[in-house]
Amino acid sequence: MKTTVSVIKADVGGWPGHGTVHPKLIETGNKMLGEGKNKGIINDFHVTHCGDDLELIMAHNKGVDNKEVHSLAWDVFKEGTKVAKEIKLYGAGQDMLKEAFSGNVRGMGPGIAEVEFTERTGEPVIVFMMDKTEPGAFNLPVYRMFADPFNTAGLVIDPSIHSGFVFEVWDIMEHKKVMMKTPEEMYDLLALIGAKERYVIKRVYPKKGKLPENEPVACVSTEKLFQTAGKYVGKDDPVGIVRCQSGLPALGEVLEPFAFPHLVSGWMRGSHNGPLMPVSVKNAKCTRFDGPPRVAALGFQICNATLGEPVDLFDDPAFDYTREKAEYIAEYMRRHGPFEPHRLPLADMEYTTLPDVMKKLEGRFEKA
Ligand code: 13P
Ligand code: 13P
Ligand code: MG
Ligand code: MG
Numbered sequence: 126m127k128t129t130v131s132v133i134k135a136d137v138g139g140w141p142g143h144g145t146v147h148p149k150l151i152e153t154g155n156k157m158l159g160e161g162k163n164k165g166i167i168n169d170f171h172v173t174h175c176g177d178d179l180e181l182i183m184a185h186n187k188g189v190d191n192k193e194v195h196s197l198a199w200d201v202f203k204e205g206t207k208v209a210k211e212i213k214l215y216g217a218g219q220d221m222l223k224e225a226f227s228g229n230v231r232g233m234g235p236g237i238a239e240v241e242f243t244e245r246t247g248e249p250v251i252v253f254m255m256d257k258t259e260p261g262a263f264n265l266p267v268y269r270m271f272a273d274p275f276n277t278a279g280l281v282i283d284p285s286i287h288s289g290f291v292f293e294v295w296d297i298m299e300h301k302k303v304m305m306k307t308p309e310e311m312y313d314l315l316a317l318i319g320a321k322e323r324y325v326i327k328r329v330y331p332k333k334g335k336l337p338e339n340e341p342v343a344c345v346s347t348e349k350l351f352q353t354a355g356k357y358v359g360k361d362d363p364v365g366i367v368r369c370q371s372g373l374p375a376l377g378e379v380l381e382p383f384a385f386p387h388l389v390s391g392w393m394r395g396s397h398n399g400p401l402m403p404v405s406v407k408n409a410k411c412t413r414f415d416g417p418p419r420v421a422a423l424g425f426q427i428c429n430a431t432l433g434e435p436v437d438l439f440d441d442p443a444f445d446y447t448r449e450k451a452e453y454i455a456e457y458m459r460r461h462g463p464f465e466p467h468r469l470p471l472a473d474m475e476y477t478t479l480p481d482v483m484k485k486l487e488g489r490f491e492k493a
Contacts, residue, residue, distance in 0.1 A: 127340075128244045128430040129191075131183045132252055132364045133198040134346070135220035135235040138209025139177035143257075145410035146174035147214055150205045154181055157204060161197040169431040175409045175421045176256025177215075178362045179205060182423070184432045189239040195229040202235060236346035238366045243337060248427040249376055251438065253365040255401070257411055257418040258391035260297070260363040261321025262401055263345045266382035268292075268318060270367065270374050271329050271343070272307040277378040280308075285335045285372045293328040294318060295347055302327065322390065322473055335372035343367045360391040360475070376424065380438060383420060386451035388458075392416040395475035397467055399458050402451035405440030417455040 140147040154172035158181060161167050167185040174180055181198050185191070202221060209217035222234035230237060242248075255262055269276040271290040279286045289307045294317055296302070305314045317324040329343040336342065345365040369376045386400035392414060399417045409421045423435035461467035471479065 126186050126430075127188070127241050128248075128427060129185050129188055129194075129239060129241040130250055130252075130366055130425075130427070130432075131185070131189070131191075131194055131198075131237070131239045132180065132254075132346070132366060133183070133195070133230060133235055133237050134178050134180045134254070134362070134364050135202045135205075136178050136216065136362065137202050137205040137220065138214030138217040139219075140214050142215050143177045143411060143415055145177055146179050147209070147212065149208050149212060150174075150179050150214075153205050153208055154179060154201050157201045158183065158197065166193045166197050168429075169433075171423070171425075171432055171435055173254070173406055173421075173423065173435075175254035175406070176362065176411045176419060178254065178256055180252075180254050180364065182252055182425075182432065182435075184427065184430050186430050188241050190229045190231070192228050195231075195237075196226055198235065199226045199230050199233070231348065234348070236348045236361055236364055238344045238346045238364045240341050240344045240366050240368070242340040242342075242368065244427060244429070245336075245371055247371060249369045250425050250427050251367045251369060251376070251379055252423045252425070252435075253367065253420055254409070254422075255364070255418065255420045256362045256409065257360065257395075257399075257416045258362065258389040258401065259322065259360045260325045260345055260347045261318075261323075262387075262389035262391070262418070262420075263363060263365050264318040264321045264324075264326050265387050267326045267329065267343055267345065267365070267367075268315070269382035270379050272311060272314070273382075276381050277374045279374055279378060286374065288332045288334060290342070291330040291332060291338075292318075292326055293330070293341075295325050295327045296323060297325055297347060298323055304330075306332070331372060342373050360395040362391075380422065383422070383439070384444065384447050386447055386454060388454070389418050390469055390473060391418050396469050396473075397458070398469060399467075400451040400454040402448055402455075403439040403444050404448070405437050407437075407440070413455065414459060417451060 158170040171182040206218035220234040328341040392399040422438040
């Protein structure tokens with residue numbers, strides 16, 4: 126029987142503002158997923174948060190897009206919204222874009238990353254959770270894990286991964302996807318995924334060899350909110366699942382890309398570029414200018430479709446230097462105030478006053 130890890134997340138109310146998740150919502154998640162476990166819907170779970178996003182991490186044997194599992198997550202978010210309204214959390218129900226559940230939560234507001242795989246004798250899995258940014262924020266780190274020999278030593282020295290990987294890239298505007306092989310198509314792949322607001326890495330697969338070719342080894346949530354709501358109501362604050370070791374990059378090779386706090390879009394009002402800062406779950410709260418954008422990582426050693434206890438991987442002084450650098454970059458970017466490239470280009474902003482400003486100036490524009 127195969128094992129499935131599902132991470133389903135939503136912002137159902139912030140505390141305070143878009144800062145973090147209220148303990149009552151975590152409590153709601155624990156209680157309801159506990160009931161789901163007792164009913165046999167899932168085998169194991171861990172409820173946590175990154176910034177103001179409630180994160181449900183679940184292990185089961187039911188495969189991806191399973192109705193019972195998705196419905197359980199949806200019910201947690203619905204109940205969470207009720208609690209959030211009662212205690213007047215900020216933006217209660219923010220990501221609950223549709224009213225009625227129709228089989229799976231795809232396209233309803235929440236973000237989803239799921240992988241189904243044959244459990245190896247040792248199965249380390251990392252769940253990455255980001256707040257105040259978009260799915261394309263995963264492009265650079267996932268590329269580096271699976272395709273960059275300067276990041277992943279194993280690509281050069283481990284015979285089991287030397288042949289490379291296959292990337293599934295989505296065009297999130299045209300709803301198309303393409304499979305691309307590395308190292309053969311590295312440059313073509315980079316030509317796409319460098320445009321991270323449009324082309325996103327959805328999954329990574331192994332090539333023929335040690336692991337089944339049809340079982341993903343990495344998956345990123347890509348539920349672009351503006352597609353579902355008809356307008357852009359929040360950067361997606363994506364999650365990702367990455368399996369490690371034995372035919373895959375080592376744990377440390379998967380974490381290594383996050384030692385560079387690369388620039389991502391999101392941050393204040395979903396309309397600014399800023400550095401992605403790796404933090405512990407305890408520090409996964411957004412403060413300075415509603416950020417800077419954060420990423421937390423929980424490591425699990427999967428056992429017979431159970432999660433066991435997580436290890437908070439960025440809760441480590443080894444990432445202090447990165448955090449310091451991120452703070453330095455945050456300060457540098459902030460000094461630009463309302464100017465690009467701190468503020469996003471017009472097309473990528475979630476808020477804009479430009480139409481109103483243009484209306485006000487109508488009639489005052491002269492031929493130049
Ligand atoms: P161990 O010898 O500690 O198992 O580590 C192997 C490895 O590949 C570390 O990257
Ligand atoms: P969230 O997408 O995390 O709710 O943040 C929205 C925002 O506007 C932050 O400034
Ligand atoms: Mg919010
Ligand atoms: Mg958020």
